Amino acid sequence: MSSEALLRDMRGQLHDGGLRGCFLVRDLRTGEELGIDPDTHLPSASLVKVPLALATAERIRRGELDGAAAIEVQPGRITTPGPTGLSRFRHPARIAIDDLLYLSTCVSDGTAADALFALTPPGRVAGILHELGVQGITVRHGMLELAETPVERFDAGQAHLAHALAIEAGTSGRGHRVPQLDTTRANTGSARSYVDLLHALWAPSAIHPEVAGRVRGLMAHNLLRHRLTPDFSSDATSWSSKTGTLLNLRHEIGIVEHADGQVFAVAVLTESLVPASTQPGADALMAHVARTLRDHLRQL
Secondary structure, eight states: OOHHHHHHHHHHHHHHTTEEEEEEEEETTTOOEEEESTTOEEEOGGGGHHHHHHHHHHHHHHTSSOTTOEEEEOTTTSOOOOSSGGGGOOSOEEEEHHHHHHHHHHSOOHHHHHHHHHHSOHHHHHHHHHHTTOOSOBOOOOSGGGGSSGGGGSOGGGHHHHHHHHHHSBOTTSOBSSGGGOTTTSOEEEHHHHHHHHHHHHSSSSSOHHHHHHHHHHHHTOOOOSSSHHHHOBTTEEEEEEEEEETTEEEEEEEEEETTSOEEEEEEEEEEOSOOSOOHHHHHHHHHHHHHHHHHHHHO
């Protein structure tokens, strides 16, 4: 099948599955790539924790932060809710910056991320990205804003109403009545900008090797592996990744490294058109399309 025919087929499958998707898969050895709307910008959700990890690790390398320094987190002071991590703690905790990096990136702990944003505010993170040659990713706010969406105002039985609003209240210019989904106000990126970030972390670039290795190690230990991992992880591959989820957004970026030496960067940013919180079918469809694009590139 030609690349054009394959992309038409994948677009059709996404449409039939109730997804709008922005995909890009790049062979890091050859630079060849294949994508679907890879330059469309969407809110990043928790994908922003990778740029945050990069900026924090870079500041540690420069000596501006001490990774061993403990930060005291008081219950209720940093209030980003979540099912795991510091938001579930009942008592004050002193946690080293290095360990906050682990919690933020590997467990996707929003409270840990906000503790890191308190040390390196969004504007400083954006500035460090620019210094390191990483373009196309905006960092405007921390994680607490992501916990103040319509879904938090409904009880569990009415969550579909918040998702319906997320689906229906956008504009053609990617503005939105929900601020966290408005690309002029939210943290944003495209499939291409996140693949470029991954490429810079896995190949020689302006990012110091020590810093790149640190972020790669964090992504290798990501604990959220329900989305693309089943299609990219095997005895002959390793998958290093980060997910992002907010209302009807489902994202994942990652690197698949094959035993034969092939390395592919993958970025998938999607919007669901189905007003439901739990959609395992959408996760499976995202993975199927991403793997199909990767398989096609391997054959070129």
